[in-house]
Amino acid sequence: SQQGEEDPQALSIQEGENATMNCSYKTSINNLQWYRQNSGRGLVHLILIRSNEREKHSGRLRVTLDTSKKSSSLLITASRAADTASYFCATDASFKTIFGAGTRLFVKA
Amino acid sequence: GAGVSQSPSNKVTEKGKDVELRCDPISGHTALYWYRQSLGQGLEFLIYFQGNSAPDKSGLPSDRFSAERTGGSVSTLTIQRTQQEDSAVYLCASSFGRPGELFFGEGSRLTVL
Numbered sequence: 001s002q003q004g005e006e007d008p009q010a011l012s013i014q015e016g017e018n019a020t021m022n023c024s025y026k027t028s029i030n031n032l033q034w035y036r037q038n039s040g041r042g043l044v045h046l047i048l049i050r051s052n053e054r055e056k057h058s059g060r061l062r063v064t065l066d067t068s069k070k071s072s073s074l075l076i077t078a079s080r081a082a083d084t085a086s087y088f089c090a091t092d093a094s095f096k097t098i099f100g101a102g103t104r105l106f107v108k109a
Numbered sequence: 110g111a112g113v114s115q116s117p118s119n120k121v122t123e124k125g126k127d128v129e130l131r132c133d134p135i136s137g138h139t140a141l142y143w144y145r146q147s148l149g150q151g152l153e154f155l156i157y158f159q160g161n162s163a164p165d166k167s168g169l170p171s172d173r174f175s176a177e178r179t180g181g182s183v184s185t186l187t188i189q190r191t192q193q194e195d196s197a198v199y200l201c202a203s204s205f206g207r208p209g210e211l212f213f214g215e216g217s218r219l220t221v222l
Contacts, residue, residue, distance in 0.1 A: 033210070042113075042200065042213035043152075088151065090211070096165055097142065097204075097211060101151035 006089060006103040014108050019076040021103040023089030024069075030092045032065055034074050037086045037102070046074075046087075081109040111135075115201050115214035122191055123222050130186045130217045134203030141178055142202045142211065143186050152200065158184065159207070191221045 007022045023032070031050045035043040049056045049065045049072070056063045062075040076083055088102045114133040122128050134141050139160045144152040154168040158178045169175070173191075178184040188195055198218045202211040 042215045045210040048210060092207060096157040098154055099152035
């Protein structure tokens with residue numbers, strides 16, 4: 001079964017709005033990562049947050065981690081049409097990286 | 110090469126045939142992963158190689174699936190007696206140790222008729 005589960009499954013917003021995606025996981029982790037996927041092919045790494053970190057920023061991305069709730073969120077600010085993609089969280093537990101089911105984000109121009 | 114290379118990019122085969130999918134990771138990366146992704150779905154973990162340790166095969170869906178990694182570099186995923194439900198994109202990723210960023214190939218799209 002999946003270690004991480006994203007919420008919502010799909011999200012449609014207007015360009016310029018913020019997009020928030022959530023990830024919940026089941027077991028203790030060493031780190032949590034977010035990836036982006038275009039067109040169902042290879043994934044691209046966005047950001048990694050370690051278990052002892054609570055928040056991390058990278059450009060228009062903001063990631064939070066709450067280990068007590070076993071959850072993380074990815075915020076994309078001032079979204080652009082080019083942000084349209086699927087976003088996955090991935091957790092590093094039991095010495096391997098496991099992905100969630102993903103959130104499909106559609107940004108309308 | 111600079112990135113993870115997978116071949117073939119597309120493979121169409123008939124039910125019952127065997128297929129081999131190849132992954133050439135980034136040079137120096139000790140960890141190599143295989144995942145499977147069905148249309149519109151998430152990534153299903155298949156197998157994980159880390160250095161010279163025994164691989165974690167816990168995600169392989171049946172004994173028709175096997176993988177090897179030769180010389181700590183190139184990996185081959187073999188599917189024997191393919192079934193229609195094996196149709197998916199097979200993604201390979203590598204990383205330098207753990208925890209770490211995974212670098213993905215573009216995947217091999219397998220279609221079993």
